[in-house]
Amino acid sequence: MASVTIYDVARRAGVSIKTVSRVMNSEPNVRPATREQVSAAAAALGYSPNLSARSLAGSKSYVITILLDASLTLDHWRSERGADYLTRIQLGATQSCRASGYHLLLELIDHDIPHIRQEVNDLLAALRPDGVILTPPSSDNEIVLDLLRKSRTPFVRLGPERALPGGLRLRLDDRGAAAQMTKALIDLGHSRIAFVMGDQRYGSSLARRDGYLAAMADNGLPVDPSWMQPGAYTFLSGFDAARNLLALRDRPTAIFASSDDMALGCLAAAAEAGFAIPGDISVAGFDDSTASRFSRPSLTTVRQPLVELAEMAAKALVNGDVPPDCDSDADLDQIPGFKLVFRQSTAAPNSR
Amino acid sequence: MASVTIYDVARRAGVSIKTVSRVMNSEPNVRPATREQVSAAAAALGYSPNLSARSLAGSKSYVITILLDASLTLDHWRSERGADYLTRIQLGATQSCRASGYHLLLELIDHDIPHIRQEVNDLLAALRPDGVILTPPSSDNEIVLDLLRKSRTPFVRLGPERALPGGLRLRLDDRGAAAQMTKALIDLGHSRIAFVMGDQRYGSSLARRDGYLAAMADNGLPVDPSWMQPGAYTFLSGFDAARNLLALRDRPTAIFASSDDMALGCLAAAAEAGFAIPGDISVAGFDDSTASRFSRPSLTTVRQPLVELAEMAAKALVNGDVPPDCDSDADLDQIPGFKLVFRQSTAAPNSR
DNA sequence: CTGAAAGCGCTTACAG
DNA sequence: CTGAAAGCGCTTACAG
Numbered sequence: 107m108a109s110v111t112i113y114d115v116a117r118r119a120g121v122s123i124k125t126v127s128r129v130m131n132s133e134p135n136v137r138p139a140t141r142e143q144v145s146a147a148a149a150a151l152g153y154s155p156n157l158s159a160r161s162l163a164g165s166k167s168y169v170i171t172i173l174l175d176a177s178l179t180l181d182h183w184r185s186e187r188g189a190d191y192l193t194r195i196q197l198g199a200t201q202s203c204r205a206s207g208y209h210l211l212l213e214l215i216d217h218d219i220p221h222i223r224q225e226v227n228d229l230l231a232a233l234r235p236d237g238v239i240l241t242p243p244s245s246d247n248e249i250v251l252d253l254l255r256k257s258r259t260p261f262v263r264l265g266p267e268r269a270l271p272g273g274l275r276l277r278l279d280d281r282g283a284a285a286q287m288t289k290a291l292i293d294l295g296h297s298r299i300a301f302v303m304g305d306q307r308y309g310s311s312l313a314r315r316d317g318y319l320a321a322m323a324d325n326g327l328p329v330d331p332s333w334m335q336p337g338a339y340t341f342l343s344g345f346d347a348a349r350n351l352l353a354l355r356d357r358p359t360a361i362f363a364s365s366d367d368m369a370l371g372c373l374a375a376a377a378e379a380g381f382a383i384p385g386d387i388s389v390a391g392f393d394d395s396t397a398s399r400f401s402r403p404s405l406t407t408v409r410q411p412l413v414e415l416a417e418m419a420a421k422a423l424v425n426g427d428v429p430p431d432c433d434s435d436a437d438l439d440q441i442p443g444f445k446l447v448f449r450q451s452t453a454a455p456n457s458r
Numbered sequence: 459m460a461s462v463t464i465y466d467v468a469r470r471a472g473v474s475i476k477t478v479s480r481v482m483n484s485e486p487n488v489r490p491a492t493r494e495q496v497s498a499a500a501a502a503l504g505y506s507p508n509l510s511a512r513s514l515a516g517s518k519s520y521v522i523t524i525l526l527d528a529s530l531t532l533d534h535w536r537s538e539r540g541a542d543y544l545t546r547i548q549l550g551a552t553q554s555c556r557a558s559g560y561h562l563l564l565e566l567i568d569h570d571i572p573h574i575r576q577e578v579n580d581l582l583a584a585l586r587p588d589g590v591i592l593t594p595p596s597s598d599n600e601i602v603l604d605l606l607r608k609s610r611t612p613f614v615r616l617g618p619e620r621a622l623p624g625g626l627r628l629r630l631d632d633r634g635a636a637a638q639m640t641k642a643l644i645d646l647g648h649s650r651i652a653f654v655m656g657d658q659r660y661g662s663s664l665a666r667r668d669g670y671l672a673a674m675a676d677n678g679l680p681v682d683p684s685w686m687q688p689g690a691y692t693f694l695s696g697f698d699a700a701r702n703l704l705a706l707r708d709r710p711t712a713i714f715a716s717s718d719d720m721a722l723g724c725l726a727a728a729a730e731a732g733f734a735i736p737g738d739i740s741v742a743g744f745d746d747s748t749a750s751r752f753s754r755p756s757l758t759t760v761r762q763p764l765v766e767l768a769e770m771a772a773k774a775l776v777n778g779d780v781p782p783d784c785d786s787d788a789d790l791d792q793i794p795g796f797k798l799v800f801r802q803s804t805a806a807p808n809s810r
Numbered sequence: 811c812t813g814a815a816a817g818c819g820c821t822t823a824c825a826g
Numbered sequence: 827c828t829g830a831a832a833g834c835g836c837t838t839a840c841a842g
Contacts, residue, residue, distance in 0.1 A: 109609075112835065123837095124814080124837090134811095135812075137812090152583070153583070154579065154580040154584045155836070156514070156834085156835055157584045162514055162836070167510065194535070197532070212562065231504070231507075234508065257461075397752050399752075487828075489827065510818085510819080510820085513820090514833095515822075515833075516820075
């Protein structure tokens with residue numbers, strides 16, 4: 107089956123290739139009747155424009171690339187816990203691309219200094235994507251951003267830590283979500299609510315803490331310094347934090363761990379120390395990870411609109427809403443739509 | 459930053475573009491010294507060949523496409539249980555592609571009759587992938603296979619149900635894995651082992667059943683017809699099957715459910731009926747799903763080498779080991795490497 | 811509203 | 827071992 111080209115369609119429709127091109131790209135200045143003929147000819151021949159030719163001749167490649175940190179992604183993929191968030195981001199971006207005839211290319215890049223510059227450079231040179239979606243930690247990588255800016259490739263930074271110039275910044279409302287979860291615990295009747303912080307290197311960590319503190323303050327509840335436990339977004343750090351909290355003379359009635367992994371650690375620590383959950387103490391997490399749905403007890407947590415986030419990112423790129431010199435206002439880009447998911451790990455205090 | 463082309467490199471190295479092309483493609487007939495100069499010039503300029511130009515001029519596109527059923531994939535992605543197997547397939551294929559400078563394009567296609575022909579046709583015409591990886595149910599879709607054969611695109615069918623002509627067939631050893639799990643239960647001391655079958659429309663379902671039956675026969679153990687429960691790979695079907703089994707006068711001491719979802723259903727049914735697991739009855743699953751790791755009790759199950767499967771598929775395509783008229787022998791393509799994962803849901807009989 | 815010409819950046823087939 | 831020419835299948839810029 108020799109492939110059918112624009113010439114075949116033009117011949118069959120009795121027009122020039124330029125007219126076929128106009129029809130295929132929905133450009134104006136074609137008589138309706140002519141448009142009909144061309145469409146019919148294309149359909150009859152099963153014609154679909156060659157992407158490479160289009161990309162080479164024109165200014166669009168119809169490719170959106172999503173950049174992921176190779177080792178981080180491989181770790182997540184291989185890990186026993188799966189990589190729900192990755193899948194959700196991919197799902198969202200894929201949706202937007204599909205709807206517009208774009209193709210999503212997932213690229214894993216090594217963030218080692220010697221490699222990254224070349225890898226990203228090669229990627230941009232070889233693929234010439236119409237847009238790039240950056241995921242953490244790429245979102246804040248100066249080398250990557252520099253290459254993107256120089257090549258004038260539109261890009262979106264997902265969950266950026268810093269207000270670096272260029273690109274569109276899209277961020278989840280970690281602060282608001284944490285505040286609302288805290289408020290929910292307060293509404294359940296808790297007032298002695300502890301907080302386990304995430305890795306301080308991530309902005310989300312600070313935002314979630316701020317949300318917690320704000321909700322406590324707004325409701326006139328004091329926060330004992332001993333309730334603020336450091337953490338690192340890991341199971342073990344959650345385990346340690348809970349052990350500290352459960353040993354307090356005047357222990358809290360609820361723990362808000364700012365990631366599910368840490369919350370699962372809290373569950374384990376409580377079980378080990380003989381505390382019933384939620385009877386003796388409530389535990390809430392953050393992320394709505396797969397594990398949170400299957401833990402015992404299942405975890406009350408926050409579900410962020412990751413699919414929507416990625417969908418917005420891809421859509422903005424596809425629609426050309428992100429000019430190469432775009433520099434979005436970081437205050438205007440928080441995606442609403444988080445949801446509190448109530449499961450078994452929370453209840454009113456003293457409810458056993 | 460105007461993009462650097464093959465002409466820029468040729469000029470800088472003082473050679474023709476043909477020589478640069480030879481060096482970039484590691485072709486022979488270039489003096490080592492010349493090769494050096496060209497490489498240096500390319501490195502200095504940060505040159506990377508434009509994929510579109512390469513693809514248009516040459517016979518390779520450096521693109522491998524993996525075809526997934528859109529609705530099935532979206533369901534899995536959206537589902538609460540995640541889509542571990544998808545992620546693992548993607549991981550494997552990505553690895554092989556990366557290693558060879560190829561790009562993996564994930565395409566979701568609608569399997570509705572009116573859409574599929576056009577979608578796949580467009581895909582092949584627009585992208586001209588050097589190879590396509592088919593996942594079930596695409597692996598057995600006649601329309602897809604027909605299009606692939608006509609366009610002479612090399613393809614690999616993952617987990618094919620039927621021996622349709624063309625392509626390379628890669629299949630997991632479901633029969634062997636099920637036999638080995640059955641043998642493991644026998645070795646634990648069980649002799650009254652029930653089996654919950656999967657959806658009969660899938661070949662894996664029959665293969666797993668055959669493995670179970672073979673292991674029982676090999677060990678001289680009779681199989682009571684009442685132990686063979688129908689199922690559909692779903693939680694609910696496992697739940698129903700277990701309820702039937704637990705109600706038997708002379709109930710089995712172990713249930714081998716041929717998917718984790720069904721095994722989780724068995725767990726739930728046992729809990730509801732007041733049976734301890736594994737004290738009263740052992741339960742084994744199949745898949746090593748994320749849920750199997752977090753269930754209570756955690757599930758003994760079979761982990762299939764999905765990453766390796768996808769890695770092999772992509773590697774074969776990338777290496778050109780799958781000529782367009784390839785028609786592999788279905789008996790020679792079973793990927794070894796499954797692993798039995800022992801967790802809390804199995805023990806010796808009467809061990810409570 | 812329509813089309814002829816040039817060119818995108820490479821590889822192919824061929825000549826030397 | 828090296829290179830000049832043609833052409834892959836489109837879009838761009840321009841003319842009519």
